[in-house]
Amino acid sequence: MSALRSTRSEILGAATAGLVVVFFCFILLWHDPLVFWNDDYELSILPVFADMARSWSEGHWPILSPYSWVCGNLAGEFQYGTFSLFVNAAVIFIWKFPLTFPQQATALSIMHLFVLAMGAFLLARDRQLSIPLSIFVALVASLNGWIICWGATDWFGALGAFTWLPWAWWGAGRALDPRRTKWRFLWPAPFVYLLVTGGFPYTVLMLLLLIGLLFIKSLVQTRSIFSISPMLFGIALGFGLSAPAWLAVLDLVQGSARELQPPSAHWQWLVPPAALPGLILPSWTVNWTDFSSKSVPHTATELACGLVAPGALVAGLVWRVRMLITRLKWEFVLLLIVLLLCMIPTAGLFRWSFRWLPFFHLVLAICAAEVLEQRPGSPIPATAALALTALTALAMLVLHTAGSYALPLTWLLLGLAAIWLLSELLLRDSEFQKCVPVVIAFLALLATYLCIPTNCDVPRYNFSQELLKPEPLDPERLYLSIYPWAELTYCIANKPQPVGQVLRPGSTSMWAGLHFINGYSPIRAAGMARKFATTIHGEINPDVGSYLLSQQAGKDGELALLGVDGIVVARELDLTPQPGSGWEMVVSTDEGRVFHRHGTPFARVRSVTSIDSRPNEQFASATISKITDSRNSVEVDVDVPSGDRPALLTFSRPYFRGYEARVGDQKLVLTSYRGLFPILEVPPGAHGRLRLTYRPYWLVWGGAVAVICALVVVLSFLAAVNRRT
Numbered sequence: 001m002s003a004l005r006s007t008r009s010e011i012l013g014a015a016t017a018g019l020v021v022v023f024f025c026f027i028l029l030w031h032d033p034l035v036f037w038n039d040d041y042e043l044s045i046l047p048v049f050a051d052m053a054r055s056w057s058e059g060h061w062p063i064l065s066p067y068s069w070v071c072g073n074l075a076g077e078f079q080y081g082t083f084s085l086f087v088n089a090a091v092i093f094i095w096k097f098p099l100t101f102p103q104q105a106t107a108l109s110i111m112h113l114f115v116l117a118m119g120a121f122l123l124a125r126d127r128q129l130s131i132p133l134s135i136f137v138a139l140v141a142s143l144n145g146w147i148i149c150w151g152a153t154d155w156f157g158a159l160g161a162f163t164w165l166p167w168a169w170w171g172a173g174r175a176l177d178p179r180r181t182k183w184r185f186l187w188p189a190p191f192v193y194l195l196v197t198g199g200f201p202y203t204v205l206m207l208l209l210l211i212g213l214l215f216i217k218s219l220v221q222t223r224s225i226f227s228i229s230p231m232l233f234g235i236a237l238g239f240g241l242s243a244p245a246w247l248a249v250l251d252l253v254q255g256s257a258r259e260l261q262p263p264s265a266h267w268q269w270l271v272p273p274a275a276l277p278g279l280i281l282p283s284w285t286v287n288w289t290d291f292s293s294k295s296v297p298h299t300a301t302e303l304a305c306g307l308v309a310p311g312a313l314v315a316g317l318v319w320r321v322r323m324l325i326t327r328l329k330w331e332f333v334l335l336l337i338v339l340l341l342c343m344i345p346t347a348g349l350f351r352w353s354f355r356w357l358p359f360f361h362l363v364l365a366i367c368a369a370e371v372l373e374q375r376p377g378s379p380i381p382a383t384a385a386l387a388l389t390a391l392t393a394l395a396m397l398v399l400h401t402a403g404s405y406a407l408p409l410t411w412l413l414l415g416l417a418a419i420w421l422l423s424e425l426l427l428r429d430s431e432f433q434k435c436v437p438v439v440i441a442f443l444a445l446l447a448t449y450l451c452i453p454t455n456c457d458v459p460r461y462n463f464s465q466e467l468l469k470p471e472p473l474d475p476e477r478l479y480l481s482i483y484p485w486a487e488l489t490y491c492i493a494n495k496p497q498p499v500g501q502v503l504r505p506g507s508t509s510m511w512a513g514l515h516f517i518n519g520y521s522p523i524r525a526a527g528m529a530r531k532f533a534t535t536i537h538g539e540i541n542p543d544v545g546s547y548l549l550s551q552q553a554g555k556d557g558e559l560a561l562l563g564v565d566g567i568v569v570a571r572e573l574d575l576t577p578q579p580g581s582g583w584e585m586v587v588s589t590d591e592g593r594v595f596h597r598h599g600t601p602f603a604r605v606r607s608v609t610s611i612d613s614r615p616n617e618q619f620a621s622a623t624i625s626k627i628t629d630s631r632n633s634v635e636v637d638v639d640v641p642s643g644d645r646p647a648l649l650t651f652s653r654p655y656f657r658g659y660e661a662r663v664g665d666q667k668l669v670l671t672s673y674r675g676l677f678p679i680l681e682v683p684p685g686a687h688g689r690l691r692l693t694y695r696p697y698w699l700v701w702g703g704a705v706a707v708i709c710a711l712v713v714v715l716s717f718l719a720a721v722n723r724r725t
Contacts, residue, residue: 014121014122017120017121020139021114025109025110027446031449036102036152038455038458038459040156042101042461043520048080048507049091052080058630058631060631061632062074062088066515066631066653067509067510067513068509068518069653070519072653075248076252076525078201078249078523079199080157081160083242084198085197100465113142113152113159115163119141119170120138120142120362122166122170123137123166123169126170127366127370129373132438136372136438136441137362137366140441141166144305144357145303146302147361149456155200156199158202158203160199161198161203161204165195165203165210167191168192168195170191171191172210172211172231173214175187183717183720183723185233188235192207192237193242196242196245197242201349204246211235214228217330218231241706241710243702244699245702251658252656255526255530256525257534266350266351269352269355270342271288271357272288274287275300277395277396279305279310282303282304282409282452283299283396283451283452285404286300299403299404305445307416308372308440308441309361309365310368311368311381311384312372312385313368316371320374335364341353377433379425385421386417389413389414389417393410396410409448409452416443459493460492461486462495463508464501467508472501472502472587472594474566477565478564478652479509479566480517480518480559480568483568486538489570499591502591503568506537518534520537521534527654531674531675546575550578553567553578565596566595566596567583567594582598603627603652604627605627605650605652607621607623607648607650608650609621613673614648620641622638622649624636624649634691635692636689638687640682640684640686643684646682646684647681648681648682649679650673651680655677656696658696661680663682663688663690668681678692
């Protein structure tokens with residue numbers, strides 16, 4: 001019974017920590033109703049999640065999307081959490097309600113912040129920290145500057161994955177505990193699975209670093225490899241459960257534009273050493289290297305951690321350094337490694353090292369809580385916080401690093417540090433004294449976000465609910481949209497009026513179920529993205545767009561082969577598809593012009609008698625009927641005349657490795673037109689129902705591995721429950 005009561009109290013405490021975070025978010029919403037509605041959330045995340053909800057309502061797993069060629073492989077893009085049961089369940093649930101776009105984004109972020117806070121609380125409790133200090137760890141982990149300014153308001157994939165890092169750490173710690181049963185390897189498995197499928201490669205690196213540290217720590221302490229085998233087995237099960245997710249991204253990234261990113265990208269968004277005083281005063285402003293590789297003044301909001309953590313850590317290092325090094329040497333090593341990784345260039349497919357910051361904040365909060373736990377009620381941490389705040393404020397004046405937001409934030413944080421010190425002196429031996437660091441951290445973070453904008457100067461667009469409607473475009477046509485750089489042209493600062501109804505920038509075509517070549521894709525898989533030189537945000541290279549419209553828009557051009565029968569041109573560009581006799585302008589607005597190819601929309605499957613990629617061959621004309629074009633497959637009745645010539649079918653959908661085709665039981669050899677779309681040679685006399693299905697190796701083998709691991713987890717769990725009973 002005592003164990004049951006303890007479990008209930010832990011659950012109640014974790015829920016309380018989560019509710020405190022939710023309350024904090026509601027205050028931010030009161031201050032700015034659009035706080036969670038920025039940049040990538042608008043261009044990418046929310047439109048894709050709307051399409052995922054549509055896919056589930058149609059009875060399909062959202063592996064592919066028919067509404068974007070550049071962003072057509074949702075599973076391979078990784079950031080959308082296609083294989084995460086939690087992300088999919090959250091999307092299905094939220095999309096059941098008639099919410100506006102900003103409200104949907106808010107619900108998604110707050111739901112994950114709530115779970116993140118619960119995990120951080122449980123992690124802290126397993127380290128024998130008090131309930132107030134565990135809530136403090138939860139606050140810093142879920143409300144630090146990087147999570148609020150980037151993860152929860154822009155890069156949702158980062159939040160979706162990091163939500164589960166404290167849980168995975170908690171589970172790994174339990175798997176290492178020899179006092180638990182032999183089934184303890186089950187603890188980390190589900191959380192590792194949720195972390196990996198959450199959709200952020202950086203968090204997977206964080207997990208691997210954490211596993212490495214726990215491995216070495218346990219090996220040094222026990223000098224037995226068997227002591228860490230439960231943790232390693234549980235983590236292996238988690239990676240097995242998530243196998244389709246990481247195999248998909250490894251497959252899609254081969255030959256992608258992401259592999260060819262310029263070396264300068266590895267030097268962008270490093271945390272400069274000169275910015276570290278921002279841990280005390282987030283208004284501290286020095287030069288950072290931004291997305292354009294320019295060194296520009298930047299406010300260190302990403303370093304905001306609520307004043308208490310750095311003050312407590314510095315106090316501990318000065319006050320009881322030997323004891324802390326003995327007790328926290330492994331955590332200090334991890335803290336220093338992560339801080340170093342924040343400040344050095346990346347390598348390979350990774351970029352923007354400041355993405356390590358949420359892990360840094362989590363480890364910092366744990367170290368600070370351990371310091372406060374050693375001498376509860378001591379005024380030394382508060383004194384250190386007040387001194388550090390005052391010295392940092394003085395340095396801002398001397399070094400001219402105050403930036404635009406120093407006031408009133410500096411006075412507010414000085415006042416909170418002074419209140420903390422007075423509280424420690426006046427409330428000795430009081431129960432409320434234990435909660436003072438939590439309150440100070442809460443108010444310091446709140447003051448930071450009320451005084452400094454949380455969107456870190458990323459663009460915001462005025463996308464209205466009208467984007468749910470396809471008008472004035474035709475859902476039966478495939479469009480190519482040509483528009484200038486969206487971040488500069490269509491942000492609210494330059495276009496305060498509603499935008500996107502004609503152009504559908506990024507992946508916004510998915511809201512209304514419109515078929516577009518364009519799409520938001522950080523990976524930009526080989527094929528369409530590289531052929532059209534698209535940027536991450538979905539823009540077609542202007543020179544490529546001009547060439548396509550002037551040279552390849554005719555009835556025998558490349559656009560016709562793709563199945564493009566609609567062109568959208570932004571008002572800022574003076575382009576018209578040629579020859580003009582083949583197109584008619586059907587819409588002209590202040591935003592852009594829409595052209596439709598004469599005649600009815602192209603069929604999704606067509607039989608061609610010749611193709612320029614095989615110039616010396618002629619093909620028979622097959623009869624095509626009863627086309628069923630779904631997300632992950634195409635079915636069509638085909639009838640090829642007898643003779644010595646096969647038929648050649650083209651499919652108007654982006655090509656990805658993994659398609660297979662069959663007529664009845666006969667498997668056919670599928671190729672592609674220059675990596676752009678599938679083409680299929682059907683032998684003479686073939687007749688019957690042809691089925692083109694997307695079955696890549698990573699889905700087949702990754703799915704098999706996931707099923708096997710799931711069976712191991714379920715059977716082990718049942719055995720553990722039976723043994724306990």
